[in-house]
Amino acid sequence: MLFNEEVFKRRSELGGSVEVICGSMFSGKTEELIRRLRRAQIARLNVEIFKPKTDTRYHETEVVSHNQNSIPSTPVDSSSAILLLGSQVQVVGIDEAQFFDDELPNVCNILANKGVRVIIAGLDMDFQGKPFGPMPGLMAMAESVTKVHAVCVKCGNEALYSYRLVPNDAKILLGEMESYEPRCRHCFGLE
Ligand SMILES: Nc1ncnc2c1ncn2[C@@H]1O[C@H](COP(=O)(O)OP(=O)(O)O)[C@@H](O)[C@H]1O
Ligand SMILES: Cc1cn([C@H]2C[C@H](O)[C@@H](COP(=O)(O)O)O2)c(=O)[nH]c1=O
């Protein structure tokens, strides 16, 4: 292997990183993910985007924001599929990360150590305000964590919780405004 290829290989392996975008529903997580991924595509980097097969809310294959902004993605049923399909590219995007299995932090670590820039969006808390799936592990090992906020529908302050409007105790319940509304710390405690 020529010296410059070796240097490039080392430098590209050094270029890996994990970025997490988290917050409540309607806080702009998907919008920010799409923005960062579109910039990588403009920079002509090899980008692969994944979402959990369970997320069929707006579209079967596309990542879609509440503003109907969208970007093509590959639905997968496990984090190991991301490792398989994402290790030959420069940038990997993951939406709805809260729905993935607990192996996702390890998968993202392996990808970043191979030089991949990994950008992840997901709910940090569920409707009860509890940590959601692999999100705590992802936030712990990330170079950067960006917490975004929605507007509390009750009082207009910054919202960090997703209040469930319907009587259902299941942790996973797909939905949008008919089932959830963003609330601040004070209003989350109200009926
Ligand atoms: N209460 C709210 N606070 C902030 N944005 C809201 C609210 N309700 C609806 N939105 C819309 O949701 C968009 C964010 O959508 P999206 O990025 O898909 O959010 P997330 O992925 O965090 O659920 C905002 O740009 C805004 O147009
Ligand atoms: C709080 C909460 C949400 N969900 C579901 C509802 C939506 O389908 C997604 C989150 O979507 P968004 O991109 O953040 O708007 O997750 C859930 O299943 N369980 C919950 O506790």
Ligand SMILES: [Zn+2]
């Ligand atoms: Zn409030």
